[in-house]
Amino acid sequence: MRPMKAIRQRYEIRFSGSGGQGLITAAVIFAEAAGVYDGKFVCQTQSYGPEARGGRSKAEVVLSDSPIDYPKALNLDLLLAMNQVACDAYFFDLNASGLLIVDSTLVEQYPTSRIIPIPFTGIARDELGREMVANMIALGAVGHLCHRVTLENLEKALLNRVPKGTEKLNQEAFRRGVEEAEKCNLQDLPRSILTETDEV
Amino acid sequence: MTIPAQAIRHKYLRHNKKFPHVWCPGCGNGIVMAALLRAIYRMELSKDEIVLASGIGCSSRMPTYTDFNTLHTTHGRALTFATGLKLAKPSLNVVTIMGDGDATAIGGNHFIHAARRNLNLTAIIVNNSIYGMTGGQYSPTTPFGSKSTTSLYGHIEHDFSIAELAVTAGASFVARATVYHAALMDKLIEQAMRKRGFAVVEVISNCHVQYGRRNKLGGAVEMLKTYRDNAVTVKKAEKLSAEELAGKITIGVLTDREMPISTEEYKKVRQRANEAEGEL
Amino acid sequence: MISDLENKRLLLQGNEAVAYGALAAGCRFFAGYPITPATEISELLAAELPKVGGTFAQMEDEIASMGAIIGASLAGVKSMTATSGPGFSLMQENLGYACVAEVPCVIVNVMRGGPSTGLPTCPSQGDVQMARWGTHGDHPIIVLATSSVEDSFSITVKAFNLSEQFRVPVIILSDEVVAHTRECVQLPELKRIRIVDRIRPSVPPDWYKPYEGDNRGVPHMAAFGDGYRHHVTGLIHDEHGFPTQKENEVLHFQNRLTQKITRGFPEIMMTRNFMLEDAEVAVIAYGSVARSAYKAVEDARKQGTKAGLLQLITLFPFCRSQVTPVLEQCRAVLVPEMNMGQISREVQRVNQGKSIVVKHNRIDGNFITPQELYTQLVKL
Structure with a gap:
């Protein structure tokens, strides 16, 4: 069993990329797993409307062990960027000890050395034959790396939410994402030069 | 069937409540109301199951005088209230009464969509070619060239033909009568009320006070005579050319067709929804 | 289902x-x-x-x-x-x-x-x-x-x-x-779940007056088709539901319409209090903005400002009886809204010099954040 971290305060995740990459779906699944199955307090929001279609798209999940007042992200703990535009736009919303996970198939310029690049789209296209499941690979990686959701429940929520007949493909993608994430050692990531308490 | 006029008055009018009525002497609205009551009498409907709903205008005062469930709504919206009533309680027999401006100007959108939606409703539209209650402004059925208080120098727009509009919009039953043809009118209203589907009866009526006077059409009697002289039956009209039909009023049943009605279809929706629920 | x-x-x-x-x-x-x-x-x-x-x-x-x-x-x-x-x-x-x-x-x-x-x-x-x-x-x-x-x-x-x-x-x-x-x-x-239904008439149809208020000023309501034939109109009407222009009937109707709500004030007016007991400054907020206010109040408390929040659930009729004590207690009140001040004017109407009412408005399409409220709050 993976060690689960307590969420004393808020823990904020943003799934970002372009419209059509399935980021809202990923966020909703995450929120359902953490909220309904794990029993945490969650707030899930998204950018909505024309912006979400084609352009920059973001969906957020705020997690907490106590009721959540402000529903949107204030200071990200984890940012998933599925393209360059989103990475550039949202990187500075991430706190200094937060995790940046990028789709290295589509993000070429990294804004920091503290980064976890995984070629989600590449894996989806080349190994699974369907580019559209990149979001589920990413969901697996986010789920594993954030340590704030049980993976069993995340998978369960995923199987509940995806269209009938696509369960197997999505499950495979999800597990592939977890597998990729397992290769990363968070301890090896560069750290902020100041300690967490020094950061304002 | 002989119609006992006094018995009908006693049975259906709220005679102890709000008479005298607001209509001018000679107004066609009384003829329409009488025809409606005769139709209801013949159909032997219970007063409790009938809703008479109206919009705003002279003819829309009719529900006030009749002893049914009566609903005097906002201008042009009678059909929207009626739609809610009928969908929520399909057992009600809902009749709407509207004027030409009410039904086809401010309520024009509701009218065509009610026809398209095809609920089991009856819409009686009293068409007197003018806004009477507000003092004689032109309406969507005021003929080209006519005078009104807002077209003092002759009307420059073209008029709607309400019955034909209803046919095109998809009503199940459409008929037209004039207030001169009172006996025909109450038969048409009865047919409309018996029809399963959206049924429209357009009644050409006289507003000698606001419309006739300004256009030198004479008083009530003269206007009714004009209706008599200009009316042609649907059958006869079929044989006439467009030129010959100019200025004529086609009376009778214009359309009578069978189409699925939405309250019945909604029952199937409920069934399908529950089946879908079962599959989950 | x-x-x-x-x-x-x-x-x-x-x-x-x-x-x-x-x-x-x-x-x-x-x-x-x-x-x-x-x-x-x-x-x-x-x-x-x-x-x-x-x-x-x-x-x-x-x-x-x-x-x-x-x-x-x-x-x-x-x-x-x-x-x-x-x-x-x-x-x-x-x-x-x-x-x-x-x-x-x-x-x-x-x-x-x-x-x-x-x-x-x-x-x-x-x-x-x-x-x-x-x-x-x-x-x-x-x-x-x-x-x-x-x-x-x-x-x-x-x-x-x-x-x-x-x-x-x-x-x-x-x-x-x-x-x-x-x-x-x-x-x-x-x-x-407590469900309330309209009261239907219990008198025989002949006795039914569709617009006669009961002891609360609320008429009992029959459904169309239930045997209580009556008239419903948008015109001002008498107790029987028929149009009237008689001064006494019009006045009676208008008064009843207003008073049925006035009498119901205690039940209608709903608010939530957060840390108001010893508050010296307060936020009065509603809707999603109240959520930002909760956080701002918490943060202000941590910093040492005795802040509190009155969240309005009922906006109208305006919760005068809950707002007044807050105005009397606090030296200043912040009213944040995603408009140019639509509830703050109600607060000001009730205030009448009791406290300082500060507006905080945003109409740029963005949600008001806790930080901007915190900044305002600690300045009050």
């Missing part, structure tokens, strides 16, 4: 919670017209109402939607519509009809940036005064504001109850943030 969801933990959007709240309250008729950001309410009810014997209708516009729900309510069925600013503007005429003919119904307005087409996908609280005064003429109305998914469920139930109890349209103001945020809620057991 809603009965399958009892006691279950669900991840719902605010809009979905409104729809489930309506179902739980006994709503069996919905008419609406598609509009962002309210559409999910229609979509969910289109799927769920037929399963419980209810009816969903998509009308040709919001005017028709409002007319249809009045018609359905007159037939004895609890009814609702949902819309956003532009549609709410169109509903005003028939909303007034529902007020004057005393037809219970619930109208949800998921506010978006205005005026006109405005900012369809951005949050706003710009329709607060329209909810109160949108339809012409003096009229009684109840306006409630929801701030979370859980609220959206319970406030919708409450809206139906108040509407039935007072025979008045109740407006629920939601906003784009509340409407589209997903949160976990546990739907209560349906039979544990």
Whole structure:
């Protein structure tokens, strides 16, 4: 069993990329797993409307062990960027000890050395034959790396939410994402030069 | 069937409540109301199951005088209230009464969509070619060239033909009568009320006070005579050319067709929804 | 189906919670017209109402939607519509009809940036005064504001109850943030939810006066088709429901219409207090902005400022009896809103020199953040 971290305060995740990459779906699944199955307090929001279609798209999940007042992200703990535009736009919303996970198939310029690049789209296209499941690979990686959701429940929520007949493909993608994430050692990531308490 | 006029008055009018009525002497609205009551009498409907709903205008005062469930709504919206009533309680027999401006100007959108939606409703539209209650402004059925208080120098727009509009919009039953043809009118209203589907009866009526006077059409009697002289039956009209039909009023049943009605279809929706629920 | 969801933990959007709240309250008729950001309410009810014997209708516009729900309510069925600013503007005429003919119904307005087409996908609280005064003429109305998914469920139930109890349209103001945020809620057991129904006449039909107020000033309501034939009109009417222009009858009617709500103030006016006991400065907020205010108050307390929050659930009738003590207690009060000051003017009206009322307004389509409130709060 993976060690689960307590969420004393808020823990904020943003799934970002372009419209059509399935980021809202990923966020909703995450929120359902953490909220309904794990029993945490969650707030899930998204950018909505024309912006979400084609352009920059973001969906957020705020997690907490106590009721959540402000529903949107204030200071990200984890940012998933599925393209360059989103990475550039949202990187500075991430706190200094937060995790940046990028789709290295589509993000070429990294804004920091503290980064976890995984070629989600590449894996989806080349190994699974369907580019559209990149979001589920990413969901697996986010789920594993954030340590704030049980993976069993995340998978369960995923199987509940995806269209009938696509369960197997999505499950495979999800597990592939977890597998990729397992290769990363968070301890090896560069750290902020100041300690967490020094950061304002 | 002989119609006992006094018995009908006693049975259906709220005679102890709000008479005298607001209509001018000679107004066609009384003829329409009488025809409606005769139709209801013949159909032997219970007063409790009938809703008479109206919009705003002279003819829309009719529900006030009749002893049914009566609903005097906002201008042009009678059909929207009626739609809610009928969908929520399909057992009600809902009749709407509207004027030409009410039904086809401010309520024009509701009218065509009610026809398209095809609920089991009856819409009686009293068409007197003018806004009477507000003092004689032109309406969507005021003929080209006519005078009104807002077209003092002759009307420059073209008029709607309400019955034909209803046919095109998809009503199940459409008929037209004039207030001169009172006996025909109450038969048409009865047919409309018996029809399963959206049924429209357009009644050409006289507003000698606001419309006739300004256009030198004479008083009530003269206007009714004009209706008599200009009316042609649907059958006869079929044989006439467009030129010959100019200025004529086609009376009778214009359309009578069978189409699925939405309250019945909604029952199937409920069934399908529950089946879908079962599959989950 | 809603009965399958009892006691279950669900991840719902605010809009979905409104729809489930309506179902739980006994709503069996919905008419609406598609509009962002309210559409999910229609979509969910289109799927769920037929399963419980209810009816969903998509009308040709919001005017028709409002007319249809009045018609359905007159037939004895609890009814609702949902819309956003532009549609709410169109509903005003028939909303007034529902007020004057005393037809219970619930109208949800998921506010978006205005005026006109405005900012369809951005949050706003710009329709607060329209909810109160949108339809012409003096009229009684109840306006409630929801701030979370859980609220959206319970406030919708409450809206139906108040509407039935007072025979008045109740407006629920939601906003784009509340409407589209997903949160976990546990739907209560349906039979544990207190439901209120309109009182139907118990006298024989011949004795029935459809617009005679009872001891509360609220007339008993017969459904069309139940044997109590009566007349319903938007004209000012007498106790029998027939149009009147007689001064004494008009006055009697108008007074009763206002007083039935006045008498109900204690039940209608709902607020929430947070850290107000020893507060020296306070925030008065409602809707999604109240959530930012909770956080700002917490942060201000940590910094040493004795801050508190009064969250308004009922916006109208305005909660004078709850707002007044806060104004008397605090040296300054901050009223943040996503409009140019629509509730702050109500606070100022009640204030009359008791405290300093500071407005904080935002109409750029962005949600007010806790930081900006914190900054204001510690300066007060």
